[in-house]
Amino acid sequence: MKIAVSGKGGVGKTTLVLLLARYFRDRGTGVILVDADPDGNLAAGLGLDPASVVPISAMKELIAERTGARPGTSGGFFKLNPRVDDLPDTVAIKKDGIRLLVMGTVRRGGGGCICPESALAKALLLHLVLERDDVVIMDMEAGIEHLGRGTARAVDMMIVVVEPGRRSVETANRVRALAADIGLTKIAVVGNKVRDEGDEKFLREAMPGFVFLGFIPFSEAVIQADIGDGGFSLADSPVTAAADEIAKRLIEIDPGTQT
Numbered sequence: 148m149k150i151a152v153s154g155k156g157g158v159g160k161t162t163l164v165l166l167l168a169r170y171f172r173d174r175g176t177g178v179i180l181v182d183a184d185p186d187g188n189l190a191a192g193l194g195l196d197p198a199s200v201v202p203i204s205a206m207k208e209l210i211a212e213r214t215g216a217r218p219g220t221s222g223g224f225f226k227l228n229p230r231v232d233d234l235p236d237t238v239a240i241k242k243d244g245i246r247l248l249v250m251g252t253v254r255r256g257g258g259g260c261i262c263p264e265s266a267l268a269k270a271l272l273l274h275l276v277l278e279r280d281d282v283v284i285m286d287m288e289a290g291i292e293h294l295g296r297g298t299a300r301a302v303d304m305m306i307v308v309v310e311p312g313r314r315s316v317e318t319a320n321r322v323r324a325l326a327a328d329i330g331l332t333k334i335a336v337v338g339n340k341v342r343d344e345g346d347e348k349f350l351r352e353a354m355p356g357f358v359f360l361g362f363i364p365f366s367e368a369v370i371q372a373d374i375g376d377g378g379f380s381l382a383d384s385p386v387t388a389a390a391d392e393i394a395k396r397l398i399e400i401d402p403g404t405q406t
Contacts, residue, residue: 148397149276149301151294151331153287154308155318156186159339162369163308164286165192166390167397172244177281179235181272182249184288190249193242200240202251203271204264209238214263225263231271235279246281269295276301289318291325299331304397306360308337311346316353323357335400337393338362360400361393 150167152160168178182189190200203209210218216225239246250268275283276298287294294302307322309315323334335358338350342365351359366386 149283149285149303150397151285151287151291151302151305152308153289153291153305153322155289155310155315158308158310158315159363159369160184160286160308161188161192162386163306163337163339163363163390163393164189164284166387167284167394168245168282170391170394171282177246178244179239179246179248179275179279179281179283181275181283181285182247183272184286185252186288187249187286189247189286190240193245193247195240195242195247200247200249202249203234203238203268204251206238210263210267214266216263218262218264225266227266227270229267229270231267231274232278234271235275235281248275269298272298273301289322291322291329291331294326294329294331296329299326299329302331303333304400305331305334306337307334307357308339309350309354310338310340311342311349313353316350319354319357334358335360340365358400360396361389363389363393 148171152164154160164180168180172178180189180193188197190197204218207218210216213229213231214225235246235248239248241247248271250271272285272294275281291305305322305326307319309319319336326332326334336350336354337360338347339362341347341350341362347362350362364385366384368384369386
């Protein structure tokens with residue numbers, strides 16, 4: 148299963164990504180996380196020191212070796228399809244049975260940027276989505292710039308995380324429009340920070356036509372973890388239980404059927 152997760156900053160994308168990753172890992176499935184949000188903090192959520200993590204976009208020697216051109220250049224000759232099949236095993240950071248690839252800032256990889264960094268990033272994402280047997284979960288920025296058309300068409304599901312609020316709903320509509328532009332039509336929604344039935348009703352009524360995978364309750368534990376070192380353990384909590392149901396729904400749903 149290949150999953151992309153998007154949404155407005157602060158809605159809880161990273162929390163959902165980590166909970167889904169741990170669900171699949173605990174069931175014996177290989178899991179690769181891709182932090183494709185320049186402001187993402189998956190490393191911290193896994194209990195890693197973000198300062199110790201080198202994004203792929205900053206690996207100048209690797210980019211030059213694989214593409215034949217130095218990062219930061221454009222318009223010259225370089226490989227558009229560099230070798231990337233070994234990177235999930237050699238470059239990924241491993242923590243608690245989960246592998247993490249941090250993309251870093253890549254200039255509009257899905258929007259036509261012609262640069263070595265973009266070529267490597269797009270090739271790597273395409274490899275992860277098309278050729279890996281692992282569950283791949285991508286934490287995207289709201290603009291989904293890293294996704295190219297070939298990658299988007301192969302994604303099993305784009306999950307847009309929303310919280311009760313108009314701005315979050317507006318972002319979800321924008322993400323859906325951007326995704327449609329590159330051929331990604333398998334989209335569903337997860338409501339996060341839901342305090343009561345009123346919040347759930349608001350989201351359902353404000354987002355007609357969206358498929359809802361489930362709702363995650365508001366949690367002080369998650370907020371406190373974010374204030375601390377970023378890592379959190381929510382075993383047997385309402386948040387974990389809700390995420391487990393969302394994961395089961397993902398497994399059961401026909402991605403091509405929006406009902």
